[in-house]
Amino acid sequence: MTRALSLTSIALASALFLLAQAPPTAPPPNPANQATVRAANGDHKVTIAQQNGQTYFAADEVIAALGGTLAHEGNGFKAALNNSVAAFGTDSRFAVVKDDLIEMPVPPVTIDNRPFVPWQFFQGFLLRSSGLDATWDPAARLLQIHPAQTSAVGVQVSVANVQGISKLVLTLTAPAEYAIVKEPGAYTVRFKSAIKAPYVEQTHEDPYVAKTSFIGNDLRIQLTAPDVVGDAYRLENPFRIVLDLRKGAAAAPGTPQPLTSSRPVEPPGIRTIVIDPGHGGKEVGAIGPGGLMEKDATLAVCRLLAASLEARLKTRVVLTRNDDTVVPLDQRTAIANQYHADLFLSVHMNAAIVKGAHGAETYFLSLDASDKLAEKAAEVENNSAKTLATPASSSDLKLILWDLAQQEYLNESSRLAQAVQEEMNRITGIQSRGVKQAPFKVLVGATMPAALVEVAFITNPDEEAKIKSDAFQKTVVEALTTAVARYKVDYETRIGVAQPPPAPLAPTVTAPPSKPAVPTTTGTTTAATTRTGT
Ligand SMILES: [Zn+2]
8 A cells, every 4th residue: 555655664764764863973083173162252172073964063062152051951961151041952953042942054063071062052142142143154163153144134044855855944033025936956035135144155064955055146056967847835934935856857957947845736625644753762742550661552543544544535644753762842743734634633642640530631722821731731741852951932932933833723723622512422421621822832833734642541451451552542543533524624624625415495505426314413613613523
């Protein structure tokens, strides 16, 4: 079946991606590598290290040169400069400053127990703490510190290859007009207003992007081959221009082609679903009294769910992991965005907060947890991938403030979560539980309706035994499939692509032709939904 093939390739691509993202261990850096930090107080020699094509700076030396301090804190580090503090760790590309995040192209690394960071860390920290900016000139090995220009729009470039597609992201300090011009073997992003280039030229260790260079207000992206093609789109808050680059049919030589500005043409509706088995690898999640690990239970349920959704809904289904591996939280939604998924469902098993707790709980993303229990649940799930010494709840909120991509889907996410909760209540016989909102990190950044379901309490011995049983897993999978089917029909009816209802008197909508429509049983707050299948 095609799914088996595609899932294998996804798993392989994920593994390669993880390898590429993992903090490099070899070869050892050349300790003689040095660069110059040129600040208002003079030049300072600092240590740099080259690993996997990236240049890393000894954070303590650069921060000291800038007049600040650096210290270990918990599993991470804290840099202080001008009464501002930046926290960072070696397994996250994001550093936290006040209510803001600094994005780095790769996570920091430690060498001899000292943190080494990409130069973008200093740029981000200076802009947020001192009104200063940094520009890195790799040829001169010069990190120039200079006053930030406020009139020109700042541009940051990041390149990452995710599952065979290279994602080039330009993050701008303000929205800007631009045009993208395709030339043989290159794209040029032509800004229509003044931009502040972060560097003159940079080479990239990427299958498709060889080099990026700034010339005036143009960014030229040199590709590795003439048959690399791309889609471009933009994201807001912050303003980002994204190019997805991949191998395509070779263009006729010398024929300039406009870059397509949209996704592959697909009829609207729920076509691609991403299912996210919670946790994995060393992040085992919650553990039941009998030893059942959440990561194993979620994978078992999600594999069955993927097969069930494909069979019943005829949709494409992608799993964020199909084996026992660690997948970082931000990569899970990145996978969903990469596949232009129309729906994202993260599956977890609950840990008891209240003794004897049982039943399912469904969440969608919120800036404010809907109640203290929801907040606690989010904290537990988020902590599994916690990297920084800052309290989980506060750094999660910062992450959410930074990227409100999910916000425009909140209404749809709430409908999806509602359908899931109703179906789960139906199989457990619990009617009192409602949908909750919580700041789950895994849902942040998803640009599609997204929800997280806690199937049952793995820490409750009775529920742990149920979760292990094939019969209960099958029941859960049927309930979740039905919930997604309900949401799909609901959504496609509202956007006008689903079949009109056959009975003029019925206010409900039809299921797909092959499935009998069954009226909703209980508790539905939206009138225009039906339950399909059995
Ligand atoms: Zn979990």
